[in-house]
Amino acid sequence: MRSSVFISGAILAILQAIPSSALPAADAKSAQGPIPGYRIEDITWQVKARPDGPTMNVTGTIQQVFDALDKANPNFRHDFGIANKSVLPATAESSSSYEVEKVVCTGFDYARKDATQDGIKHLNSVPGAPANGPGPGNCGRVSCSYDSAIYWCNDNPEVKSLDSYSSIGWAAQFTLDSKDKACKDIWGETPVDDGVKGQVFVEGNWNVVVRKDDC
Structure with missing residues (x-):
């Protein structure tokens, strides 16, 4: 499905x-x-x-x-009135009504930090309310560029809807802001050289994964 x-x-x-x-x-x-x-x-x-x-x-x-x-x-x-050929204009980060339960920083390969930031910006720009099929353990890849992916996963037995796509971007941002050193790998002097990964579990039985992937 x-x-x-x-x-x-x-x-x-x-x-x-x-x-x-x-x-x-x-x-x-x-x-x-x-x-x-x-x-x-x-x-x-x-x-x-x-x-x-x-x-x-x-x-x-x-x-x-x-x-x-x-x-x-x-x-x-x-x-459709979209001036920028590359990405949608950024909007303010979601002031989400959700609460993060935990951030897990192990089990994945590092995505590029700058590509992840671009993916979050793109998700923050998309209007509307997304839905994901029944779970548990049902994930869809909503963003992927430069081998850096963002997944949205539903652990509910029924279809899960969110307030907005920016809620996914909001959750992914926690991997970038995490104080857990396992979420980040800084091996160079520029953002392109920096890595990020993690899985952000949010109340309501859904989570967001940031990881390296083949785009």
């Missing part, structure tokens, strides 16, 4: 979850989960490349969604 979300309007003005049963069935990705016992499932987005065009399905991260829309319509960003 795929997790799914819907983008419409001016990216877009509305972003909401739709039942995954509304999409064709698909096998879960065969990649190893973020931790033993977790599985990774594709996230499928229903999007429009043109304001008055048909809906298309794109499976992957938010970066892959934008790549597909740019290919389908080279004027996509202009049509």
Whole structure:
């Protein structure tokens, strides 16, 4: 089963979850989960490349969604009022109503710090409320660039919805801010040389994983 979300309007003005049963069935990705016992499932987005065009399905991260829309319509960003060709404009970090239960900094390879920061900024820019399929142990990769990924995992037996995508970015930020030295690996003088990893468990039985991955 795929997790799914819907983008419409001016990216877009509305972003909401739709039942995954509304999409064709698909096998879960065969990649190893973020931790033993977790599985990774594709996230499928229903999007429009043109304001008055048909809906298309794109499976992957938010970066892959934008790549597909740019290919389908080279004027996509202009049509939807998105000026920056690379990323959405950053918004203020989420003032989340959730509480972090713990941060675990072991069990993963280090992601790049700068790429993780860009992923968080991108998530903070996406409007709407995401949903993830039933768990426990159901993870979807919401961001991946420069071999640095952010996963959102649902440990509830039912579909889990969040207030916003910035809630995922908010949780991922705890790996960057953690005082646990195991969450960070500073081996150079620039942000590109620095690493970060971790799993942030949040009340409500969901968590966010930052780790190295093949994008």
